[in-house]
Amino acid sequence: MSDVEDFEFVFLGGGKGGKSLAIELAKAGHRVAVIERGMIGGSCINVACIPTKALIRSARVANVANEAAAYGVHVERAQVDMPAVRDRVGRVVQGLVDINLAGFKAAGFDLILGTGRFTGPRTLEVKLNDGGVRMLRGDRVYINTGTHADVPQVPGLRESSPLTHVEALQLTEVPTHLVVIGGGYIGLEMAQSFRRLGSKVTVLQREARVAIREDSDVSQLIAESFANEGIDIQTNAKISSVSGTSGQSVKVLLEGGRCVHGSHILVATGRVPNTADIGLEVAGVEVDQRGIVKVDDVLQTTAAGVYAIGEVAGTPMFTHASFDDFRVLSSQLKGGSKSTRGRQIPYAMFIEPELGRIGMNEAEAEQKGVKVRIAKLSMTSVPRARTNTDTRGFMKLLVAVDSDQILGFTMLGSEAGEIVSTVQIAMLGKLPYTVLRDAPLAHPTIAEGLNLLCAVVPARGA
Numbered sequence: 001m002s003d004v005e006d007f008e009f010v011f012l013g014g015g016k017g018g019k020s021l022a023i024e025l026a027k028a029g030h031r032v033a034v035i036e037r038g039m040i041g042g043s044c045i046n047v048a049c050i051p052t053k054a055l056i057r058s059a060r061v062a063n064v065a066n067e068a069a070a071y072g073v074h075v076e077r078a079q080v081d082m083p084a085v086r087d088r089v090g091r092v093v094q095g096l097v098d099i100n101l102a103g104f105k106a107a108g109f110d111l112i113l114g115t116g117r118f119t120g121p122r123t124l125e126v127k128l129n130d131g132g133v134r135m136l137r138g139d140r141v142y143i144n145t146g147t148h149a150d151v152p153q154v155p156g157l158r159e160s161s162p163l164t165h166v167e168a169l170q171l172t173e174v175p176t177h178l179v180v181i182g183g184g185y186i187g188l189e190m191a192q193s194f195r196r197l198g199s200k201v202t203v204l205q206r207e208a209r210v211a212i213r214e215d216s217d218v219s220q221l222i223a224e225s226f227a228n229e230g231i232d233i234q235t236n237a238k239i240s241s242v243s244g245t246s247g248q249s250v251k252v253l254l255e256g257g258r259c260v261h262g263s264h265i266l267v268a269t270g271r272v273p274n275t276a277d278i279g280l281e282v283a284g285v286e287v288d289q290r291g292i293v294k295v296d297d298v299l300q301t302t303a304a305g306v307y308a309i310g311e312v313a314g315t316p317m318f319t320h321a322s323f324d325d326f327r328v329l330s331s332q333l334k335g336g337s338k339s340t341r342g343r344q345i346p347y348a349m350f351i352e353p354e355l356g357r358i359g360m361n362e363a364e365a366e367q368k369g370v371k372v373r374i375a376k377l378s379m380t381s382v383p384r385a386r387t388n389t390d391t392r393g394f395m396k397l398l399v400a401v402d403s404d405q406i407l408g409f410t411m412l413g414s415e416a417g418e419i420v421s422t423v424q425i426a427m428l429g430k431l432p433y434t435v436l437r438d439a440p441l442a443h444p445t446i447a448e449g450l451n452l453l454c455a456v457v458p459a460r461g462a
Ligand SMILES: Cc1cc2nc3c(=O)[nH]c(=O)nc-3n(C[C@H](O)[C@H](O)[C@H](O)COP(=O)(O)OP(=O)(O)OC[C@H]3O[C@@H](n4cnc5c(N)ncnc54)[C@H](O)[C@@H]3O)c2cc1C
Pocket: 012, 013, 014, 015, 016, 017, 018, 035, 036, 037, 038, 039, 040, 041, 042, 043, 044, 045, 047, 048, 049, 050, 052, 053, 114, 115, 116, 117, 144, 145, 146, 147, 165, 186, 274, 278, 309, 310, 311, 312, 316, 317, 318, 319, 320, 321, 322
């Protein structure tokens, strides 16, 4: 048994929030260790946000080339060189891994490459990647182990060696026919990317519509846009069995007798927290029935001195949310009072038309019994969308009935992921919607649409 090394702060997993706190603490002179089993910088950089958005960019370039004639520019049809696409994605990833590693070194924490698990309260064993074991104890321990793709227990699915986002990013050929299981954010981004890179694509969505957490007008427009690109979306698609091998030939049998054949299968049906086999029970850290670490609103677990960060703690599944966990923990360490209570996390889905969202949508307002005024503006009314010949989508604003407070914003349209920040800032500043209505916003920009959107908010009592 190795000797136990004492640290002030130990991080199990180097996700966004954890690595940020580790850097801050190490720079302040504390003794800090980060245990990371291999992804320098966490999953966002290595296998999630960054490589998927780089892939999406390549796919958009192919799409722009294929649609160029509509803009009066004639080019030959895009020829996709998939190994070159993969290499480009890899270079983007490597660039950020290098920056992270340099940042870790400059901060001066002990980066321990290996797989960690608790062996007792605030005590961990690390099986080092290059052999050997280290034992660590922290005055405070942070769990930031993230999640992994769920591959459901469907007969034949696991045996078919399906792709997840991880393997899909390594493909060196364009799948002839990609069958995507799951019509959520990851499934939809992947489906549109591979369609644009040249695959035939079928999306199998268990629910009655895609993007089920969004309002039905969002789902409907996504379905229409995808159909226009030749993506086959099959809803209410409950899978009975899968046969064959992804990469060669697969057959997916659906309840009711429908059958889909494809060359590759990609699973995007949800995420499983990385909490199995890390010894949480001996550390006194409780999890809920989904395996998510139970935390309070300052991310304290059920074990004294142990905290959890990011997706493993049930934080919304976004990098900026994990980073906000860092802010909460940093604030607590400095005697501040920031918590996760009441925070609103915006997000984007990087399909076209793009989705941007903050706060309540119509469905949630109805569910919570919150009365709202709703303004909706078609992107056809936004001059910049017209100059771009990209008028798909809409902006939708929810405003309180008894005040001019903005309660939520949903946008499906170009630059939605950028525009949502403008509304978010207004919400954070508790600005009445009339400020957005009456501000001179630059013309012609997509953001200018907010002027027009706010002008159609129904008057109070109307
Ligand atoms: C395909 C895809 C696309 C996404 N796109 C976006 C996007 O566009 N925008 C966005 O905001 N979010 C996106 N996300 C979500 C985002 O990636 C995560 O929310 C974000 O990375 C935060 O994760 P985290 O801090 O919880 O942990 P992670 O970043 O997942 O880090 C966990 C780390 O712990 C390590 N680890 C796990 N177990 C152990 C162990 N026992 N020992 C040692 N190390 C361990 C892992 O190797 C990993 O590096 C996407 C996710 C996926 C899957």
